[in-house]
Amino acid sequence: MHALELTKPDGRRMTLYARRPLPPGLAAPSPFRDPLAGGAHLRWHPLRGEWVTYAAHRQGRTFLPPPEYNPLAPMTDPSNPTEVPEGPWDIAVFENRFPSLGGSVPAPPQLIVPTAPAHGRCEVVVFTQDRGSSLGALSLDHIELLLQVWGDRTARLGAEEAIRYVLPFENRGAEVGVTLHHPHGQIYAYPVVPPVPARMQQVAEEHLAKHGRGVLEMHIEAERRDGARMLYEGPHAVAFVPACARYPYEVWIAPTRPVEGFAQLGDAERADLARALKTVLLKFDGLWQRPFPYLMAWYQAPTDGRPHPESHLHAQLWPPYRTRDRLKYLAGTELAAGFFAMDALPEEKARELQQVEARIA
Amino acid sequence: MHALELTKPDGRRMTLYARRPLPPGLAAPSPFRDPLAGGAHLRWHPLRGEWVTYAAHRQGRTFLPPPEYNPLAPMTDPSNPTEVPEGPWDIAVFENRFPSLGGSVPAPPQLIVPTAPAHGRCEVVVFTQDRGSSLGALSLDHIELLLQVWGDRTARLGAEEAIRYVLPFENRGAEVGVTLHHPHGQIYAYPVVPPVPARMQQVAEEHLAKHGRGVLEMHIEAERRDGARMLYEGPHAVAFVPACARYPYEVWIAPTRPVEGFAQLGDAERADLARALKTVLLKFDGLWQRPFPYLMAWYQAPTDGRPHPESHLHAQLWPPYRTRDRLKYLAGTELAAGFFAMDALPEEKARELQQVEARIA
Numbered sequence: 001m002h003a004l005e006l007t008k009p010d011g012r013r014m015t016l017y018a019r020r021p022l023p024p025g026l027a028a029p030s031p032f033r034d035p036l037a038g039g040a041h042l043r044w045h046p047l048r049g050e051w052v053t054y055a056a057h058r059q060g061r062t063f064l065p066p067p068e069y070n071p072l073a074p075m076t077d078p079s080n081p082t083e084v085p086e087g088p089w090d091i092a093v094f095e096n097r098f099p100s101l102g103g104s105v106p107a108p109p110q111l112i113v114p115t116a117p118a119h120g121r122c123e124v125v126v127f128t129q130d131r132g133s134s135l136g137a138l139s140l141d142h143i144e145l146l147l148q149v150w151g152d153r154t155a156r157l158g159a160e161e162a163i164r165y166v167l168p169f170e171n172r173g174a175e176v177g178v179t180l181h182h183p184h185g186q187i188y189a190y191p192v193v194p195p196v197p198a199r200m201q202q203v204a205e206e207h208l209a210k211h212g213r214g215v216l217e218m219h220i221e222a223e224r225r226d227g228a229r230m231l232y233e234g235p236h237a238v239a240f241v242p243a244c245a246r247y248p249y250e251v252w253i254a255p256t257r258p259v260e261g262f263a264q265l266g267d268a269e270r271a272d273l274a275r276a277l278k279t280v281l282l283k284f285d286g287l288w289q290r291p292f293p294y295l296m297a298w299y300q301a302p303t304d305g306r307p308h309p310e311s312h313l314h315a316q317l318w319p320p321y322r323t324r325d326r327l328k329y330l331a332g333t334e335l336a337a338g339f340f341a342m343d344a345l346p347e348e349k350a351r352e353l354q355q356v357e358a359r360i361a
Numbered sequence: 362m363h364a365l366e367l368t369k370p371d372g373r374r375m376t377l378y379a380r381r382p383l384p385p386g387l388a389a390p391s392p393f394r395d396p397l398a399g400g401a402h403l404r405w406h407p408l409r410g411e412w413v414t415y416a417a418h419r420q421g422r423t424f425l426p427p428p429e430y431n432p433l434a435p436m437t438d439p440s441n442p443t444e445v446p447e448g449p450w451d452i453a454v455f456e457n458r459f460p461s462l463g464g465s466v467p468a469p470p471q472l473i474v475p476t477a478p479a480h481g482r483c484e485v486v487v488f489t490q491d492r493g494s495s496l497g498a499l500s501l502d503h504i505e506l507l508l509q510v511w512g513d514r515t516a517r518l519g520a521e522e523a524i525r526y527v528l529p530f531e532n533r534g535a536e537v538g539v540t541l542h543h544p545h546g547q548i549y550a551y552p553v554v555p556p557v558p559a560r561m562q563q564v565a566e567e568h569l570a571k572h573g574r575g576v577l578e579m580h581i582e583a584e585r586r587d588g589a590r591m592l593y594e595g596p597h598a599v600a601f602v603p604a605c606a607r608y609p610y611e612v613w614i615a616p617t618r619p620v621e622g623f624a625q626l627g628d629a630e631r632a633d634l635a636r637a638l639k640t641v642l643l644k645f646d647g648l649w650q651r652p653f654p655y656l657m658a659w660y661q662a663p664t665d666g667r668p669h670p671e672s673h674l675h676a677q678l679w680p681p682y683r684t685r686d687r688l689k690y691l692a693g694t695e696l697a698a699g700f701f702a703m704d705a706l707p708e709e710k711a712r713e714l715q716q717v718e719a720r721i722a
Contacts (some may be wrong), residue, residue, distance in 0.1 A: 204408070223473065297698075341413075344416055
């Protein structure tokens with residue numbers, strides 16, 4: 001992996017990653033000339049016991065791009081301002097211009113609830129220069145590079161004093177609110193361990209203390225023994241529809257060894273994890289022969305400087321469809337109670353995905 | 362309040378409620394003749410430490426109604442089978458034919474995760490016989506009756522041995538996945554305290570132990586002192602955009618006195634709470650002069666037979682819109698991290714709603 005660190009004219013940081021050495025002379029462009037304006041603050045939700053971030057500057061954007069505008073493509077037309085330079089890079093990472101966390105962090109207002117500066121980082125990860133491609137269509141070694149990039153970002157962001165948790169994710173498809181279709185994901189680096197990972201850490205800690213082994217490690221073993229919901233079984237990585245899926249086509253992807261995060265993967269593990277990920281995404285797109293929307297989040301250990309033997313790197317993918325033409329809406333019971341109601345069995349949905357061929361050259 | 366308990370031909374329970382006495386001779390119809398088929402089961406999610414319910418029979422519905430079909434309107438055309446009888450009732454409650462919890466509960470399957478019978482209840486609450494109306498358009502005494510009905514259902518369902526938590530909610534609008542537009546809500550009665558109420562109970566318990574007063578009671582006092590986000594202030598009830606809103610137009614509605622649930626409301630409190638609710642819903646529909654979609658959930662104390670001085674009955678309303686023509690999608694940070702990111706300040710959204718007149722006769 002080769003990395004080149006740059007700074008945009010408005011002060012934002014950018015890193016270009018490539019499989020081969022990058023030539024000198026690359027510069028980081030920005031569609032914006034003025035420096036970053038005032039940023040976000042946090043407010044405490046007293047009933048739920050969690051922080052909410054308010055980035056009101058996001059509404060003040062004067063820059064309203066036309067629908068065909070793609071700021072993630074290298075500049076080819078000077079009237080099309082871009083976030084990324086021309087050059088032989090494979091993956092580009094830069095700070096979001098309108099971050100929900102980090103950037104220019106002002107002192108928080110005084111309110112009737114506790115407030116705090118919105119420290120953290122929000123990064124955009126451009127998966128490829130090819131706007132017509134998709135994560136699943138990239139080559140295995142390109143996807144391996146992405147796993148390395150996620151590891152590098154986690155290490156760099158996690159080393160910052162204010163940051164306690166790093167979450168790489170991808171929202172894909174108009175159905176989940178994405179308007180920019182150039183293949184890309186995001187990384188949120190939080191100043192706290194957020195509610196969902198915090199809950200999962202607590203459950204995993206209790207499990208490890210009780211059983212002496214990790215909860216996901218044992219679940220993976222049980223899924224492999226059962227076999228009914230497996231989508232990929234390699235020497236070092238697996239993918240399956242979990243027996244407890246909360247979305248009809250939910251899939252988990254993980255290394256079989258309980259590593260804390262991307263940075264702890266060995267080369268063979270990373271290669272097999274890339275193959276597991278590509279297999280799942282090809283099955284998704286193959287199922288209905290059209291791009292399959294999903295939310296994909298990668299959970300790893302908190303970056304609080306302590307060891308986390310209870311953590312086990314893995315992805316959870318949550319597609320919004322129930323069937324080819326029906327979305328699963330999250331409504332009363334899911335959002336207000338946090339109690340998911342499914343009308344499909346994971347075994348049935350796994351069978352659908354098992355039958356889709358995933359051709360990897 | 363007058364109530365009449367009936368049984369549908371397929372065995373489901375139904376209760377008709379009215380402000381005036383109901384005549385004898387009312388019978389409960391059903392569009393379905395065959396008895397209930399096999400029902401749902403629960404599976405344990407080992408990573409999140411929560412139950413998920415699987416009602417696979419819902420997919421097997423042979424009954425596919427045409428779009429204009431309204432099973433919540435009294436029968437006027439014999440070819441239009443209905444769930445409700447003709448007669449002078451105001452509000453009808455019946456068991457969902459395809460419940461996610463309860464109904465005919467089979468023994469759960471043996472799986473690699475713990476499973477359990479899906480005990481509980483799922484009820485449909487028909488707010489009015491008028492299909493063209495809406496909750497906010499109903500008269501104050503009709504809304505008061507609904508608050509009584511929610512109290513009656515909570516008492517009856519909560520008294521069942523298997524039930525630990527009763528959640529009345531309304532999903533309104535196609536934007537939140539509702540296909541049946543006759544004014545109605547739902548009640549889920551759970552065999553456990555579900556994750557979101559469980560978290561709020563824990564936070565409220567810790568607050569009460571530390572401060573000697575309820576967390577919502579103190580928050581309401583602070584909102585009233587501040588005033589910037591208030592939408593309704595009556596002698597016994599309030600409504601406001603909370604300082605920690607997670608949705609742009611989020612509103613909370615509550616009695617000022619910390620009562621555990623609907624059943625503990627006094628007459629004057631119930632009347633004022635109805636007025637607060639109607640005020641908010643009129644403001645919602647008035648904002649853009651069109652029906653305003655939302656998810657509304659009413660949180661109350663668990664029904665585990667123990668006193669819950671930490672509980673404080675209230676509604677949280679979560680509209681899905683950010684602006685007149687832009688939805689707020691829940692994506693990576695909200696769903697995967699549980700960390701909400703807002704691009705509007707609650708003070709600004711409260712001002713918009715404050716300026717909408719809510720005319721109550």
